[in-house]
Every structure is written in structure tokens, then in C-alpha cells.
């Protein structure tokens with residue numbers, strides 16, 4: 215995206231994301247402590263994650279499996295041989311005074327993912343975003359600043375080590391993103407992939423997915439990058455987009471005013487909708503990385519790699535494309551239906567059970583989704599199964615019931631599930647599609663409304679709607695709409 219400034223110079227933003235995804239293993243990366251969120255402070259701890267002297271970390275094999283699967287799904291090259299390193303830093307949230315992470319030999323490199331935001335015509339604009347690397351590491355603890363003083367703010371800090379040693383995969387993108395929208399699309403696609411794989415929940419509110427943005431601006435056509443600013447503290451996709459767009463404007467204005475952009479870390483302030491300076495960076499920090507001596511090298515053999523590759527599910531981008539080509543759905547519908555894998559699978563199972571794809575898609579995106587929203591439940595929680603939806607769509611297709619009746623009985627079906635046919639029969643709701651029966655009903659209605667008939671014949675043809683309404687009312691909504699309209703039009707002519 216190119217932004218023109220008041221001076222006429224055109225600028226472009228160069229944006230990269232560093233994303234930390236928590237891997238949803240039951241236990242921590244180097245010990246057997248639980249990773250359960252929301253426990254009392256310092257409940258999920260042991261001598262290993264508390265960094266006591268003399269203890270030895272052991273790699274949780276599930277962490278390796280999840281990280282490799284994430285790497286494969288991101289089209290990365292998986293390192294057959296990699297290792298862990300110590301990153302030295304002193305901060306109260308890290309009891310060992312170093313973090314175990316991967317520095318020069320990450321588990322995955324040179325990947326990419328595709329974003330496909332829709333343009334104004336509803337067509338996807340596909341773009342590949344490079345993934346520089348992904349690596350495994352342990353999370354740090356959490357500081358809680360407490361006490362309050364009118365001048366000094368909090369007066370003391372508490373530390374909770376439950377999160378210390380929780381497994382993370384850090385995913386670093388290439389600086390391929392150009393706008394807040396693209397960055398938000400990238401982060402959403404990353405979360406979709408993590409969720410599809412079942413290796414993380416991507417919950418931003420609980421901190422399971424955290425994005426840091428690196429952003430600079432430069433005049434269009436210039437090769438070299440501008441000074442890079444880091445933004446932290448965004449906990450929603452819309453905050454990522456807004457923070458970036460704000461920062462692009464701020465940096466262009468500063469450059470135009472002849473100011474120097476400082477290399478710094480800024481925080482997104484949700485309340486004021488702006489970024490504020492947190493700290494300036496003076497050169498690169500020296501973390502004095504060295505190989506972690508307490509852990510053995512990580513070797514991923516061909517056999518394991520092939521097995522993990524074979525277990526990957528169909529990914530969101532593949533599904534979107536298939537929904538458009540195979541099911542004939544619009545890019546917008548394909549996008550909505552594949553956002554949550556459970557919803558996508560529900561639709562697919564219903565199509566496999568014989569439902570027309572477009573009809574089934576409409577029911578899933580319409581009445582079923584609004585039911586899930588009002589009940590605050592997931593699609594896997596409803597007793598109305600995919601084959602029940604196929605049956606419903608089939609009965610409408612055959613003319614046994616009409617769409618209006620289907621809408622009427624759906625709430626009961628969503629609550630109780632079971633055979634649609636049986637419910638329709640027990641309620642006597644099969645549609646009235648016998649021309650003679652509909653004709654007779656229409657004759658009765660015309661006879662009972664002579665004034666409206668006279669007005670209709672006098673040119674007030676919009677009264678057709680009134681007669682249709684009467685037929686629907688008298689038949690309890692069962693009259694087949696197409697046939698009703700056809701017979702009514704004939705009889706009203708006289």
C-alpha cells in the first residue's frame with residue numbers, strides 16, 4: 215500500500231511480524247508441570263521451571279512434534295539437526311537468568327504462508343508472505359505490578375511463575391507486509407493454521423498468541439529500509455491493523471517534518487488509539503548466546519518427518535480454494551466457512567451426506583451460525599448433525615417442505631436433533647403441493663375478500679401480496695410458494 219504525503223512524496227511501509235504461539239501441550243517444555251491456564255499463582259511450578267541449581271531439563275517430545283507440524287504447515291524447511299541455546303538476560307520473570315531458546319539453528323526456516331484479503335469486488339488478492347524462521351523456546355513468568363501510590367504508581371511487584379517454561383514457537387516473518395490490513399490478515403491466517411493443526415488455541419486474550427510488529431517507512435523506489443520501530447501490546451487483530459496504520463501516519467509525518475525516527479519500542483494504547491514510546495533501543499542487545507549444555511541436539515529423522523507430514527490436515531488456504539472450485543461458493547463464503555475448522559468439517563460432512571453445497575452453506579452461515587452465537591456454543595455442541603442438515607436440504611429440494619417451514623422447525627431441530635422427516639410428519643407440516651387443493655383454498659379466499667378482488671382487478675396489482683399472505687395463513691405456511699403464486703395469478707385475472 216502506498217501513502218501519499220502532503221509534500222507529494224509517496225511512501226510505503228515495510229512491516230514484519232514476530233509471533234509467539236503457545237503450543238497446547240498438557241505439560242511444560244522441560245518439566246512435567248501442568249500448563250493449565252488460570253491456576254492460582256505459582257501453583258504449576260517445580261525445581262526445574264523455577265531454575266533451582268542442579269536440575270536438568272528434558273525436552274517434551276510433544277513440543278517438538280507440534281513445532282515441526284507448524285513448520286511443515288508454513289512450508290518451512292525442517293532442520294534435520296538443530297539445538298537449544300541459552301539467551302542471557304536478567305529480569306525477575308526469568309528465575310534461571312537465562313531463557314532456553316534456539317538461536318543459530320532453528321527448527322524451521324524459509325517458509326511462507328498465503329494471505330488472501332478480498333478486494334472491493336469480493337475477489338481474493340493472494341499474496342505470499344515469507345517466513346524467515348520458526349523456533350522453539352520457553353516462556354517467561356508474569357509480573358503483576360501491585361500497590362498504589364498517587365505519584366509513583368505501583369509500589370511493588372509480584373511474580374507468577376506458572377507460565378515459566380510453557381512451550382512457545384516463535385514465528386518470524388519476512389518484511390513482506392505493507393499495511394495494517396495485510397498484517398492483520400497474516401496474523402489471522404497464522405492463528406487459523408495453528409488451530410487447524412490442533413497445536414495451539416491462538417487465544418489472544420489469554421496471551422497464547424502474541425504479535426510484535428516491526429515497522430518502518432521509506433519513499434517508494436528506495437531500496438534501503440527506514441529506521442525500524444517495534445510495536446507491542448496489541449491483543450486483537452483489529453488492534454494490530456489500527457496500530458500499524460497509526461504508526462505509518464506518524465512516521466511519515468515525522469520524516470516530512472525533518473525529524474529523526476528513533477529506533478524504539480512503542481506500545482499500542484487501546485484507550486487513546488495511538489502508540490506511545492516505551493523505551494529506545496541503543497544498538498542490538500548482547501544476549502551472549504551459547505549452546506545449552508544440559509540438552510542434547512534435536513535430530514528429526516526422515517521417518518518421523520514423513521509420518522508428521524502425512525498427518526497434516528487440509529489447511530485453510532487449500533480449503534478456501536476447494537470450496538470455490540469444487541463447491542462453487544463465492545470467495546467470501548469460502549472464507550467465512552473455513553475460518554473455524556469444525557464449521558468447515560460440519561459443512562463437508564453434510565455435503566458428503568448428499569446436501570446441495572450452496573444450500574447447506576447458506577443454512578450453516580445463516581440460521582445455524584446465529585443459533586451458535588446466541589447460545590454461545592460451538593458447532594460440535596449441537597445435536598443437529600451434518601446428516602440431519604442434508605436431510606433438511608433434501609426435503610426442501612423435493613418439495614416435501616418449503617423454506618419457510620424449514621426455518622420454523624429448525625430451532626427445535628437445533629435443540630433436539632433427530633430425523634427431520636419424522637418431525638415434519640408428526641407436526642403435519644409437509645407442504646401443500648397438490649394444485650387442486652391449493653386451487654380450492656384460493657377460491658375460498660377470493661370469495662371471502664370481494665373488495666380486495668375488485669381493487670386488484672381495478673389495477674391495484676400489489677394486492678397480490680395480500681392474497682399470497684392469506685393463502686400462507688390459511689395453510690399454516692404449508693402452501694408451496696411457486697405453485698401458489700402461479701394459481702393465484704390465474705384466478706385473480708378472472
Ligand SMILES: [Zn+2]
Nearest residue numbers: 245247260263
Ligand atoms: Zn516445572
